[in-house]
Amino acid sequence: MKIKAYGIKEEGGKAEPFYYERSVGENEVRIKILYCSIARGDVQFISNDWGDTKYPLVPGHEIVGTVEETGSGVTALKAGDLVGVGYQQEACFACECCKAGNEQFCTQQKVIGVHCYGGLAEHIVVDNRFAFKLSPALHSAKSVPLLSSGLTVYTGIVKAQLPANSVVGVLGAGGLGQLAIQFLHKMGHKVYAFSHSLEKKEMINQLGAEFILSSSPGNLSELDKKFDFIISTLNVEYDLDAFLKILKPQGKFCVVASPLKKQSISIGLLYDYAQRTIYGNYVGSRKDMVEMLDFAARHNIESMVDVMSFSEMNEAIEKVRTGEVKIRLVLKNQE
Ligand SMILES: NC(=O)c1ccc[n+]([C@@H]2O[C@H](COP(=O)([O-])OP(=O)(O)OC[C@H]3O[C@@H](n4cnc5c(N)ncnc54)[C@H](OP(=O)(O)O)[C@@H]3O)[C@@H](O)[C@H]2O)c1
Ligand SMILES: [Zn+2]
Numbered sequence: 001m002k003i004k005a006y007g008i009k010e011e012g013g014k015a016e017p018f019y020y021e022r023s024v025g026e027n028e029v030r031i032k033i034l035y036c037s038i039a040r041g042d043v044q045f046i047s048n049d050w051g052d053t054k055y056p057l058v059p060g061h062e063i064v065g066t067v068e069e070t071g072s073g074v075t076a077l078k079a080g081d082l083v084g085v086g087y088q089q090e091a092c093f094a095c096e097c098c099k100a101g102n103e104q105f106c107t108q109q110k111v112i113g114v115h116c117y118g119g120l121a122e123h124i125v126v127d128n129r130f131a132f133k134l135s136p137a138l139h140s141a142k143s144v145p146l147l148s149s150g151l152t153v154y155t156g157i158v159k160a161q162l163p164a165n166s167v168v169g170v171l172g173a174g175g176l177g178q179l180a181i182q183f184l185h186k187m188g189h190k191v192y193a194f195s196h197s198l199e200k201k202e203m204i205n206q207l208g209a210e211f212i213l214s215s216s217p218g219n220l221s222e223l224d225k226k227f228d229f230i231i232s233t234l235n236v237e238y239d240l241d242a243f244l245k246i247l248k249p250q251g252k253f254c255v256v257a258s259p260l261k262k263q264s265i266s267i268g269l270l271y272d273y274a275q276r277t278i279y280g281n282y283v284g285s286r287k288d289m290v291e292m293l294d295f296a297a298r299h300n301i302e303s304m305v306d307v308m309s310f311s312e313m314n315e316a317i318e319k320v321r322t323g324e325v326k327i328r329l330v331l332k333n334q335e
Contacts (some may be wrong), residue, residue: 001030005121006313007056011249014137015120015313022125026073029128031083035144036119037062037305037330039175040235043321045113049260052114059317060119061087061112062147062330064134083131084140084293085119086147087111087283090127104283109185120313122335131277132289133292136299138332141330142302145175146293149284149328153180154292155284156231156254157187164188171243173200175328176233176256178304181209184231186299194228194243200326203304214238221248233257240265249274258292305330317323 007018024030042059044050060267063085067077077083090110091103098106112118134143152175162168166189170180173195184191185208193204194214196220201211212223223246230243235257244265247253255278270276282291295301304327319325 001122002068003123003125005116005117006310007058009056012046013055013111015059020117024069024070024071024125026183027127027129028125029067029074029077029131030069030085030123031063031065031085031131032068032122032123032126033063033065033333035064035141035330035332036060036121036311037053037144037175037328038120038316038320039145039149039328040114040320041148042118043317044235045318047254047321052116052258052329057113058117058120059113061148062144063119063124063168064139064144064147065124065161067131069312070128077128077131079135082134082136084134084138084143085124085126085131086151086289087098087146088117091129093129102285102295104285112178115172120310120331129286132293133285134293135298137300138293140302141305141307141332143178143296143302143307144330145328146296146301147289149176150179150183150296150301151175151284151289151292152256152281153231154183154295156256156281156290157229158288159279159281160229161227161256162187162189165190167226168192169194169227169230169243169246171214171232171238172257173197173204173236174233174326175303178203178207178327179301180231180233181207182299182301183295185209186205186295186301190273197256197326198261203327225249227251230253231256233290235259237261237263237301241269244269244276244278247274249276252277253278255279256305265323303328307332309334312314
């Protein structure tokens with residue numbers, strides 16, 4: 001079938017109609033796309049920030065749609081099912097990582113933007129094991145960011161194995177951060193959100209966190225050794241040492257985003273009178289995705305989103321690029 005997508009031909013270019021041929025393999029499903037977000041990561045792919053973008057690029061790695069056709073080997077999904085697709089589209093299912101249930105580390109994996117086309121399209125064909133059935137409770141533009149942002153922060157948080165009532169911090173209240181606040185709050189922790197945007201204070205409070213203005217670092221010393229856990233969603237440079245200092249002796253710092261420049265740390269902060277841990281998290285496994293979607297549906301976790309139509313895609317990309325969109329932008333396909 002000829003798939004109508006919207007492709008970007010060169011670094012920083014505009015999205016324009018782009019067609020490619022794609023049939024449905026034995027284990028694959030073809031999905032009619034209803035919603036696709038434009039995330040910070042998409043804009044970073046468009047400008048080739050990480051140097052691995054393949055053009056033409058069809059961005060969009062948070063996708064919701066309905067199954068239209070299934071391959072002969074697909075039993076878990078049928079035509080008409082509501083599904084979500086994230087960043088990863090394929091894995092080998094035979095390597096050590098895949099066998100251990102960590103398909104997100106598979107060296108044969110295919111991810112949108114680097115190896116395959118994304119959701120800024122009328123349809124997408126993916127391995128059915130990366131199309132996740134959504135509960136009717138998640139049939140909304142507000143659920144779309146769960147598919148990558150939600151998965152990433154949920155998995156990073158769960159790996160910390162936090163005891164109940166932990167004191168936790170979220171750095172940055174954007175697409176990933178606002179979902180991290182909600183997951184941590186609904187898990188029963190005391191949440192502080194460090195944001196440089198005073199205008200987000202009310203929203204942050206509504207999501208279940210106390211607001212701390214991160215642009216006046218002086219106040220951080222008052223929080224010395226207070227935190228059990230901090231998750232950073234910042235893709236800009238920040239004072240990592242200042243945040244390590246406010247972790248308790250066995251506190252954990254999870255990184256899910258990074259500035260393009262190298263970030264320095266005083267390594268002694270990891271051990272001096274302490275035993276602190278820094279770890280990273282890359283998206284999540286299929287098992288994490290199923291757990292996260294279930295948790296979100298049960299606890300009514302929804303992203304704050306601005307919704308625009310597919311016909312406004314280039315305007316939408318620009319709004320995300322310039323920071324005009326404060327949280328997350330989702331495009332609705334009206335075709
Ligand atoms: N690890 C993974 O697997 C994974 C998965 C998905 C995405 N990511 C990465 O995560 C990063 C964040 O994505 P996102 O969608 O959450 O981006 P986003 O919506 O732009 O959020 C980032 C937040 O950082 C803060 N920020 C931005 N500029 C700042 C500045 N100059 N000074 C201080 N704070 C600033 C802002 O929060 P405040 O306004 O609240 O300060 C902003 O909302 C991206 O780089 C993306 O590629 C990683
Ligand atoms: Zn594998």
